[in-house]
Amino acid sequence: MPRGLDLLAVDDLQVGYGKIQVLWGVSLRLAAGETVAVVGSNGAGKTTLLRSIAGLLPPVAGRVVFRDRVLGRLPAHEIARRGLALVPEGRELFPWMSVHENLLLGGRLCAERLRVAENLEWVYGLFPVLRERRRQSASTLSGGEQQMLAIARALMSNPSVLMLDEPSTGLSPRVVESIFEVIAGLAQRGATILLVEQNVYLALAVADRAYVLERGRLTLEGTGQELIEHAAVRQAYLGVAEG
Ligand SMILES: Nc1ncnc2c1ncn2[C@@H]1O[C@H](COP(=O)(O)OP(=O)(O)OP(=O)(O)O)[C@@H](O)[C@H]1O
Ligand SMILES: [Mg+2]
Incomplete structure (x- = not known):
């Protein structure tokens, strides 16, 4: 389905550190006003993805398009100036x-x-x-x-896009809850958010749509609710054994 309102489009992004490739063709979309989560375990490449979008890691291949302009190798401060903000891990x-x-x-x-x-x-x-x-x-x-x-x-x-890298890391459940209340409030008031989280349930609960990232590849996509109910997600990330 064509989505004319995409604020941010990541196309076939490949990123690595030296000879070690971490992201293998990641493509995702973020429309204005959407909250999109990328969930995945430790080392899946979530931080690498956000850092690459923010211009802190140059892609080996693929591209990031923000407001219909290819970011290419623009320096990170210029990308931030154009309205893509990263809250780093x-x-x-x-x-x-x-x-x-x-x-x-x-x-x-x-x-x-x-x-x-x-x-x-x-x-x-x-x-x-x-x-x-x-x-x-x-x-x-x-x-x-x-x-x-x-x-x-x-x-x-x-x-215009707020990217959050694991806002829950290292915090007590009560503090995490209050931070996620603020994130949910921003989302409800129309902010466009790209949220990366290991705490899969929290992220899916706040997201309109979400992607699952596994070893550098997006393997599932759906609404937050669809993924919360997805058997593979429940088993791998939510610790629910399906009967
Ligand atoms: N500076 C680096 N040099 C070499 N390899 C790196 C570097 N940073 C990350 N990696 C590797 O890239 C892979 C993805 O790391 P990344 O930090 O993107 O994962 P992540 O999904 O954010 O993990 P976490 O949930 O632990 O934050 C890992 O295998 C990691 O070891
Ligand atoms: Mg990380």
């Missing part, structure tokens, strides 16, 4: 800077000053704990707060 905050300063750095991609102030209010509203801690250095935040700050920093640039 390791969060990559500036540890000695305050929460507020980290957010302002996220907002530097945003041309208008007025917009920066508005966005600050918006992200502090999404994560009130960040407002309370705005003068603290990022290194003093808890893991969950750091994840919130990483997401908030990405939102400061009003990205």
Whole structure:
């Protein structure tokens, strides 16, 4: 089916590290307003996929098309400037800077000053704990707060696509729940999100559509609900033995 509204299209992407190929022809689509998840186990290539889309890893073959333009070998900062924001797996905050300063750095991609102030209010509203801690250095935040700050920093640039790499990693279930509530809220309000997660149930529950990535290849695709109900997904990822 032709999908005229794709914001992001990944076509036959092949990516590797030196001689080791990790992604073997990955193709996916993301329409405006959609939340799409890519789920898969450890080492499947999820981070490699997001880093490659963000321009941090050059593809061996294939292409990434964003807003009808091939990204090619554009540098990562230029891709970010065009509206593709990555919240990286390791969060990559500036540890000695305050929460507020980290957010302002996220907002530097945003041309208008007025917009920066508005966005600050918006992200502090999404994560009130960040407002309370705005003068603290990022290194003093808890893991969950750091994840919130990483997401908030990405939102400061009003990205047209928000890419999240394992926002649940290393966090307690309660914190994960509150972060996913925010993600679900953004999705409901029309944000376009590409979410990569090992926590398959959480990701499928929030996603409109999802893909399963196994050893560098997409093996299944469906709505979040279809995949939650899919026997192979239930067995391999949700720990449900089918009777
Ligand atoms: N810098 C690197 N150099 C060489 N190989 C790498 C590098 N980074 C990742 N790999 C390899 O590429 C494969 C995919 O790794 P990747 O980090 O993309 O997986 P992932 O799905 O994000 O895993 P996880 O769920 O653990 O985050 C793995 O086999 C990994 O060992
Ligand atoms: Mg990863």
